[in-house]
Amino acid sequence: MLIDRQSRPWIVITVVLFAVATALYVPYARSQLHGPTGSSWQGITFGIVGTAFMTFAMLLSFKKRVRTMRIGRAYWWTQGHVWLGLLAYPVILYHAGLRFGPAFGMTWWLMWLFTVIIVSGVVGVILQNIVPTKMLRELPLETIYEQAEHIISGLQAEASEIVARVAADQPEEGFDRDAIPAGGGTSTLTHATAVSKGQQVLQDFYRSEIQPFLQPRMGQSRLVSLTTAAAAFDSVRTSLPREFHEHLNDLQSIVDERRQIAHQKKMHHLLHGWLLFHVPLSFALMILSVIHIVVALRYL
Amino acid sequence: MNAPAKMLNIRIDGKDHTIPATKPVTRTIVEGNSERSIEVQVPQTIYDAAKSVGVEIPVLCHRDQLNVDGTPIPQAGVCRVCAVEAAMNGRADRVFVAACCREVADGMEIKTQGKALNGVDIGETRKTIVEMLLAEHPQPCTRHREHRDCELELYAEKMGLLKPNFTPRAVSKGTDFSNPSIAIDHSACIVCERCVRACAAVENNVIGRMGKGYGTAISFDNNKPMGQSSCVNCGECMVACPTGAITYAGGVAPTPPPNVTPLVTDELRKMPTLGRFFKAISPNFLKRSEGAVWVRMFKKGEVICRQGDFGSTAFYIDSGEVDIYIDVDLGHIRTKNNGGGFFKRMTSALFSKDQDNRSEERDSKSIPIDSSGVDLEYGKLLAKVGEGELIGEAACLNFQPRSATVRAASDDVIVVEMLRNVLDMLRKTREFRADMERKYRERALANHLRSVPIFKELPDAFINRLRDRVKLVPVEPNEPIVKQGDPADAFYLIRMGHVKVYESYADGQAMVLSYLSRGQYFGEIGLMTAGGVRTANCTALDHVEVVRIDKTDFEDMIRLFPDIKSKLQAIADARLAENHARATQTRTLSLPQYIEQGLYIAQSLLILDLEKCTRCDECVRACAQAHDGITRLVRDGLRFDKYLVTTSCRSCRDPLCMVGCPVGSIRRKGDLEIIIEDHCIGCGRCAEQCPYGNINMHPIGKEYRDEATGEMRQQRKAAVCDLCTDMCLTENEDPACVYACPHDAAHRVDGQKFFDELLIGSRAVQEKIS
Known part of the structure; x- marks a missing residue:
């Protein structure tokens, strides 16, 4: 969890710095006849401080490239990234006088980009607070994400081996005690017939439902849902002789594991997908910020 | 007593x-x-x-x-x-x-x-x-006609019964050729039930009697043709049969490698050196095993087998001399801080025990290898063996990698190569066993005893005395050698295989104390302390052979050599103290999962708080960055509560990594930590055996050309987590994996301390709920 008891000092520092910035900004904004601007010395100060915070936040990616470097724990850098990055937004807003600038102009683009980055960052923090706990509860068979495809191919092989074993089972001639109708009477179904019928049912179920479900890209299937899958397996179970039930249970476990891998993939994408917005946009923001600084200083 | x-x-x-x-x-x-x-x-x-x-x-x-x-x-x-x-x-x-x-x-x-x-x-x-x-028996039966060794007919000849006075049976009792490799001639059967008992002994229970009186015969699965019965073709019935009732029918012979011509039964029995041993084996068995023995000739310098390879054959040196050597840099991996200020990272290098003596490093200079006669020495990684030596026995019987490379040392090397089934059968024959035992006593016992550091100083006179008194005892897999609580009556030195040492507790739990391999010993605690009673069980894990020194000889030894006595006593006391400490730990705990996962005993666990971990793998990358790009940590493992106990060495209570090391280079130190000795040959067996994947094979040191594939390969050494010891500035500083975790999810903890607190917490919660 990114926000917990250990984050308290960072929250306090952030709140205090925000309060100080606001306390400085309000009298400054009131004193300006035409409203606050980024080119005033107060505005530039806010800009410098905000850019410093942004730069610090950016340094996290550098720190992650030199992991063994003893320049503070990665956790410390991450906390700094979250809280100072968040604080940079109001400070930059104060720099801009709480305005985004003319539509489609440089500052307009910068502010919107920054807003999207902050929002994606906040979403990321929320997801990182929620999703790991959810994964812990819902994915008892969680595996290494990169190995998912390998495990899926293992599951395919295992399932096909089980079905082949069932198909190779040669029933002995004999009377099927379980096939005697309720209330007595003589069964017309010999054990061998029951076995051969069961083999057919299991093979059909495997080919039509299980095999497609175990593919790397599983399509629409009733096995996707735990409840409908359980119902499907129960229905097949009633058509099988008792000796095949264990094999069916094994297949059901395999299907459950495959479903869990699919669920893990979704969770993984959720947990890391936001970075696809956050990271490139952050780099774009930094490049645009540099251009903005150069242009501002050049034409000030 | x-x-x-x-x-x-x-x-x-x-x-x-x-x-x-x-x-x-x-x-x-x-x-x-x-x-x-x-x-x-x-x-x-x-x-x-x-x-x-x-x-x-x-x-x-x-x-x-x-x-x-x-x-x-x-x-x-x-x-x-x-x-x-x-x-x-x-x-x-x-x-x-x-x-x-x-x-x-x-x-x-x-x-x-x-x-x-x-x-x-x-x-x-x-x-x-x-x-x-x-x-009731055809004269001669198939067996007597082909090999002249039907036991019944041999007795008859001895008694002068060339032709019985009784009228022979008019109608044949029939034959059964339904099995592709075993032929049944019911007429030759004297219903002695050897086959029935042999079949029952391997728990197949396929063969029984059928019929009564004159019509009594053996049957398979209540009178099914043998080929359609549940017979698994193990051939035990055929080996047990004294007559020609159950014989080899051909068809299912072992497949020899290409380019070799396997020997047939007659050739085996006529071999000048091994022939007399093969004569002691049932020709039925030999017939069935045709294709399992072949002869190969080697010129000087040609490789017979390579270290680290898996092989299913053993080699009997029929003539000539061979070199046995291990081609490896002696040393262990040590990751060392190479400076660099903020940018510092560690580099791995090989250090010998002289350069870097680790705590409890073994001072033995002997490297056990898979040969009946010799071990290697640290200063000399090559030994010569000659005619009559058996090499590769353990690799063949116990499916472990070859411990050394064997190369012909002369131009006339003739090697008899045999598969496991034949070796196994040879080992069962009295003559072969006696021959091997004699050679061992003459050539190897002294070296073997002296390879144990505490026996290094034993004088020749005493070894000569032991030479005729020790017993070489073969032990089958899972067979107990000593039992906890039994009177101690001998001291044991392991010649081949692996022995599991474990303590049993009253609640049915067991704790593995150690796995021992060739060159290691056991049994001294019972003889020296604890009132002469065994304090632990020792069981063979695979095909084991132990040198048994009887109590009287052992007592003479420690009486005559007080120095050995004091060293043995110190070792026995230390082992007892460790065992006691472990037993105390075990008894104080209750949760089975906690015990099963070995968490309580781990000295330094890397745990990931799964409520915080975002699966970013920064810990793994940091570990790789700190160790020359080879991670010693995989973000996978067993879960306990909300924690993932990741795969980095945890000093388990059942260290399976120690089983099967062909040169015995991995062992446990007194504090339970694993130590890999310098003579690791990099076969990777320990890495495969570790159920948690905590041992990594680290490419390091010299490169060599793989003669089988012609490709260049790099020597490997096994390595376990070193806690980045050399990189941390202070003792309390975190290893790279913990330091690089951006979410404070990774922690290094003392297993017992950490989880005890957790368990106390959960018990308190449970009590509140109830």
């Missing part, structure tokens, strides 16, 4: 003898899904007693050396060829008794030949029995 065996006074053929009332035999017992062998005392039979005093009684349905995997097949007493007279107080039994079944009693008078008390000639009676059996 062993209770003294009860002695019996008996008279055999007029001579008085005093013999023990019982003899030890091995029995297999099944416990749940596992089985183990135990030694039990059974009453001596007349046959055993006579044999022990040198009186031979002929037997046919019984064969005392008949066993399956070391478990003797019980006697049946159905053929009556061993008929003898047994009398008590001058009164004989009404009929002659079967010597193989009848137990001896105190004061018994036994007659194996000559006139019985009732005037009947015992030899003639026996002759009549053989004659009657012969009447």
Whole structure:
């Protein structure tokens, strides 16, 4: 969890710095006849401080490239990234006088980009607070994400081996005690017939439902849902002789594991997908910020 | 102390003898899904007693050396060829008794030949029995025709019964050729039930009797053709059969490698060196195993086998000399801080024990290898062995990698290469065993004993004395060697295989104390302390051979050499103290999962708080960055509560990584940490064995050309987590994996301390809820 008891000092520092910035900004904004601007010395100060915070936040990616470097724990850098990055937004807003600038102009683009980055960052923090706990509860068979495809191919092989074993089972001639109708009477179904019928049912179920479900890209299937899958397996179970039930249970476990891998993939994408917005946009923001600084200083 | 065996006074053929009332035999017992062998005392039979005093009684349905995997097949007493007279107080039994079944009693008078008390000639009676059996038997049967070793016909020839007086059977009892590799001739069967018992001994239980009277015969699965029965073709029945009733039919021979011509049965039996041993094996078995033995010739410099390869064959050096060597840089991996200020990281390098002596580093200079005669030494990684030596026995029997490379040292090297089934059968023959034992005593015992550091100073005189007194004891897989609580009566040195040492507790739990391999020893604690009682169980994990030094010799040794005594005493005390500490830890804990996962015993666990971990793998990358790009950590493992106990060495209670190391280079230190000795050959067996994937193979050191594939390869060494010790500035500083975790999810903790607190917390919560 990114926000917990250990984050308290960072929250306090952030709140205090925000309060100080606001306390400085309000009298400054009131004193300006035409409203606050980024080119005033107060505005530039806010800009410098905000850019410093942004730069610090950016340094996290550098720190992650030199992991063994003893320049503070990665956790410390991450906390700094979250809280100072968040604080940079109001400070930059104060720099801009709480305005985004003319539509489609440089500052307009910068502010919107920054807003999207902050929002994606906040979403990321929320997801990182929620999703790991959810994964812990819902994915008892969680595996290494990169190995998912390998495990899926293992599951395919295992399932096909089980079905082949069932198909190779040669029933002995004999009377099927379980096939005697309720209330007595003589069964017309010999054990061998029951076995051969069961083999057919299991093979059909495997080919039509299980095999497609175990593919790397599983399509629409009733096995996707735990409840409908359980119902499907129960229905097949009633058509099988008792000796095949264990094999069916094994297949059901395999299907459950495959479903869990699919669920893990979704969770993984959720947990890391936001970075696809956050990271490139952050780099774009930094490049645009540099251009903005150069242009501002050049034409000030 | 062993209770003294009860002695019996008996008279055999007029001579008085005093013999023990019982003899030890091995029995297999099944416990749940596992089985183990135990030694039990059974009453001596007349046959055993006579044999022990040198009186031979002929037997046919019984064969005392008949066993399956070391478990003797019980006697049946159905053929009556061993008929003898047994009398008590001058009164004989009404009929002659079967010597193989009848137990001896105190004061018994036994007659194996000559006139019985009732005037009947015992030899003639026996002759009549053989004659009657012969009447039902084709003469010669398939076996006698091909190999001249049908036991019934050999007896008949010995007794001069060339043609029985009884009318032979008019109608054949039939044949069964439904099995592709085993042929059944019911006419040659004397229903001795050896096959039935052999089949039952391997728990197949396919063969039984059918019919009655004249029509009695053996049957498979209640009279199915053998080929359609549940027979698994193990061939034990064929090996057990004394006649030509069950013979090899060809068809399912082992597949030899290309470019070799396997030897056929006759060639095997005529071999100048090994021939006499093959003659002691059933020709049926040899026939069935044709393709499992072949001869190869090597010129000087040619490689016979390579270290680290898996092989299913053993090599008998028929002539010439070979070099055995391990091609490896001696040393262990040490990751060292190479400076660089903020940008510092560690680099790995090989250090020998002289350069970097780790705590509890073994001071042995001996490297155990898979050869009957030699071990290697640290200063000299090459040994020469010659004619009559067996190499690769452990790799063949126990499926472990080759411990060394073997190369022809002369131009005339002839090697007999054999597959496991033949080696296994050879080892069961008395002649081969005696030969191997003799060579071991003559050539290897002294070196083997001196390879143990505490015995290094033993003088030649004492070793010579031991040479004739020690016993080489083969032990089958899962067979107990010593049992906790038993009186200590011997000291053991391991010659081959792996031994598991474990303590059993009253609640049914067991704790593995150690796995021992070639060159290691056990049994000294019971002999030196604890009132002469075994303090732990020692069980063979695979095919094991131990050198047994009896208590009296051991006591002489420690009496004559006080220095050895004091060293052994120190080791015994230290082992006892460790065992006691572990037992105390175990008894204080309750949660099975906690114990099963070995969390309580781990000195330094890397745990990931899964409520915080975002699966970013920064810890893994940091570990790789700190160790030359090779991670020693995988973000996977067992879960306990909300924690993932990741795969980095955790000093388990059952360190399976130690099982199967062909050179015994991985072991546990006193503090349970794993240490990999310098002579690791990089075969990767420990990495495969570790159930948690905590051992990594680190490419390091010299490169070499793989002669099999022609590719360049780099030598590898096994490595476990080093906690980045050399990179941390202070003792309390975090290793790279923890330091690089951006979410404070990774922690290094002391297993017992951390989880005890957790358990106390959860118990408190549970109590509140209840």
